[in-house]
Amino acid sequence: MPTTAELAIAKQMPDQGGHFGDFGGRYVSETLMAALQHLEQTYETLWADPKFQEEFDRDLAHYVGRPSPLYHAERLSRELGGAQIYLKREDLNHTGAHKVNNTIGQALLAKHTGKPRIIAETGAGMHGVASATVAARLGLQCQVYMGEEDVRRQVMNVYRMKLLGAEVISVSSGTKTLKDAMNEAMRDWVTNVDNTFYIIGTAAGPHPYPKLVRDFQSIIGREARAQCLDQAGKLPDALIACVGGGSNAIGLFHPFIEDADVRMVGVEAGGNGLETGEHAAPLTAGRPGVLHGNRTYLMEDDAGQILGTHSVSAGLDYPGVGPEHSYLKDIGRAEYTAINDDEALDAFRRLTLVEGIMPALESSHAIAQAMKMAPTMGKDQILLVNLSGRGDKDMHTVAAIDGIKV
Amino acid sequence: MSRISSCFEKLQAEGRKALIPYVTAGDPAPGVTLPLMHAMVESGADIIELGVPFSDPMADGPVIQLACERALSHNTRLVDVLSVVAEFRQTNQTTPVVLMGYLNPIEVMGYGAFAQAASDAGVDGVLTVDLPPEEAVEFGALMKAKQIDVIYLLAPTTVESRIEKICAAGSGYVYYVSVKGVTGSASLDVNEVASRLDIIRKHTDMPVGVGFGIRDDASARAISEVADGVIVGSVLVNKIAELADQQDKIPEAVAAITGSMRQAMDK
Structure with a gap:
């Protein structure tokens, strides 16, 4: 664990050029x-x-419905027989995930710059929906880039975006997933920079995106910290959040950086297993490189080409990660691990059955990690899990795995 | 003096402008690139920009994206691109070769190792699209130590204070991107380019090459009247794509385009 002085420095990152230690920047x-x-x-x-x-703050309160609850999952905790699990209910936000905290913030920036058009990239579609939502509310034109593979996996969200008046552009280049959608959005932005605001959905990309997305998402951690102190009378022993690009995780983690006794655990997509190479876990199994405007951990081959990724959850299916996570890993403040598709699906079913809460497949990775850690901990200890989104959008994916047509 | 600088000096003395074709190395297959480079030189190319394939070419349009995909389908790595340059140098010691691509393949090789390998291969300049001068302090010093020019882009949106900073960091020539967009996008406005070049020349004595949006003899000629170099890429890569199944015809067909542009520029 870094010293108190080092944590104070970490809390102030990035520097003026957008660097988090060796990571980030503007490439x-x-x-x-x-x-x-x-x-x-x-x-x-x-x-x-x-x-x-x-x-x-007014938009977050009256449009998003904040603060989101911190819910003590007593039945799940009792069944696991260890730590008390508290869920930060970002799934209860308007549009069903944490993504809207950021799109509200960036749409306000767009409004103040007077740009009439917004673009976004999306993986699972939650950021696309959140962007289309704020565009509808502010009367902005909205186009959302989405990988062809994800358009197929997330039909409900594609339809939602259309109903919200956005145009979904299917991206068929490269691996046809989130990274290619991001490439295409960048190309659009370069071409239409005069009238277009690009709402990046995660805490990655060139400076200042990692910083501003983190700042908009930090409401999660600020609320959770106060709610935990209020409900449990102490800080949690560990925070758990899933990490694709990592915006829900950094939003939860950042307000706790200087609380050295609070462990931070980021959970990447282990896909079919790290040993198979079919995963999306750059922090756990990748190495540093430069992609999408920042230096960060990546999944890449020995020649520096970006590798295709695999995860059952479209929102985690990304070969890079926000640079602040790379930094928190390297300074030893946060730890990162991976949960496989199977484990995430088990967690999806278990939380639904035991607590009546259906988590997004992305968030199910964090739940699965909590299910692993809780039994090894004392009953007086607290695991605070970010339930970053709801699972309605994933029902047809789970049904297909079960061989059921819905 | 670097091969690039002496190339521009010679052209200036002759009252001509540089024709700078871009092709992606390894597109559509590894064996095509070397004869293609020689054919372009014979047709009148002065400097060759050789693209290093990358899986995520963010600043490129669909034409060059697909070229990267074709080259990567044969696993064309940075080391393979350097081998092509080394082979080219066995019979051509005068035509400058500039590697153009993205940072990550260089990052993985390591800046120091890349500088050494590029120098050994006979590379004259490097244009790394996603490495602006702010992030290139270490990289620039290592390249300079090996007498390799670091070439930077200027965009229509680049403000004057930045033009000065970028020109101070670069060497060889500076590459003006003539349109807002990606490679192969809409056609350019020559008058607009001319007035931007006037501003750029207030801040540098380096030659200025202009690229993006040059697609035929007429646009090549028009740009040659205002710029020091005419950079042409997507139109050549399109031809390569068309002939992907008849690879032996590629050098001649591409050289026909560059040769025709050469004539138009020299008229």
Whole structure:
């Protein structure tokens, strides 16, 4: 564990260039540089403005429905026979996941810059839905890039986006998943930079995105910290969150960085098992490289080409990860592990049956990790799990695995 | 003096402009690239930009994305691209070769190892699309130590203070991206380019190459009247794609395009 002084420094990251230690930065073509600098200035000015903060807080309260509850999952905890499991209910947000915290924030930035059009990339579709939602509310034109493979896996969300007035653009280049959707969104932005605001859905990409997405998502951790102190009278022993790009995890973790006694556990997608190579776990099984504008842990081959990924959950199916997670891993503040598809599916069913809460397959990875850790811990200990989204969107995926047509 | 600088000096003395074709190495197959490079030189190319294939070419349009996919289907790695340059150098010691691509393959090889290998192969310049000068302090120093030029992009959106900073960091030539967009996108506005080049030249004595959106003899000629170099890529890569099943015809067919542009530019 880093020293108190080192944790204080970690809390202040990134530096002016967007670096989190060796990670992050702004590795982009010159064609994007002016847009990113403008975004950075806009963001820094507005984020420091109490009126913008009020506007953001008001939207989170009355449109998103915050604060989201912290729920003590007593029955699950009792069955597991160890630590008390508390669920941060981001699944109860408007649109059904944590993603909307960020799209509300970025849409406010778009509104203040006067751009009439927003674009977004999406994997599972939750960020696409959240972007289409705020676009509908603000009367902005919205186009969402989504990998062809994900369009097939997430038909419900594709239809939701259409109902919300957004256009979903199916991306058939490369591996046809989230990373290719992000490439395509970047290409769009370069071309239409004058009238377009790009809402990145995760705490990754070129500076200032990792910072601003984290700041918008940190409401999760701030609320959870206060709620845990209020309900349990102490801080949790460990935080658990799934990590694809890592925005729900960094949103939960960041307010706890200086609480050295609180373990932080990020859970990546182990897919068919790390040993098979068919997974999406760059922090657990990858190495540092540069993709999508930042230096971070990646899944790549020996020649530096980005590898295809596999996960049952589209939202975790990404070969990179937010740079702040790479940093927290390397300084030893957070630990990262992987949960396989099978384990995540078991957790999906168990939480649904035992607590009447159907988690997203992404969040099910965090639940599965909690189910592993809880029995090894004392009954007076607390595991705080970020239930980042609800599982309605995944029912047809689970049904297909069960051989049922819905 | 670097091969790039002497190339531009010679052209200037002759009152001509540089024709700089881009092709992706290993596209559509490894054996095509070397004869293609020689054929382009014979047709009048002055500098060759050789693309290093990357799985996620964010700044490129569909034409060059597909070229990368074809090259990667044969597993064309950075080391293979360097081997092609080394082979090219066995019979051509004068035509500058610039590697153009993305950072990650270089990152994996290691900056120091790459600088050494590129120098050994006879590479003259490196244009790494996603490595702006702010992130290139260590990289730039290592390249400079091996006398390899680091070439940077300037965009229509680049403000003057940044133009100055970028030109100070780069060497060889500077690459002006003539349109807002990705490679192979909409056609360019020559008057707009000319006025941007006037601004750029206030900040540097380096030659300025112009690329993105040059697709035929007329646009090559128009740009050659205002720029020091004409960079042409997608139109050549399109031809390569068309002939992917008749690979032996590729060098001649691509050289026919560059040769025709050469004539148009020299008129």
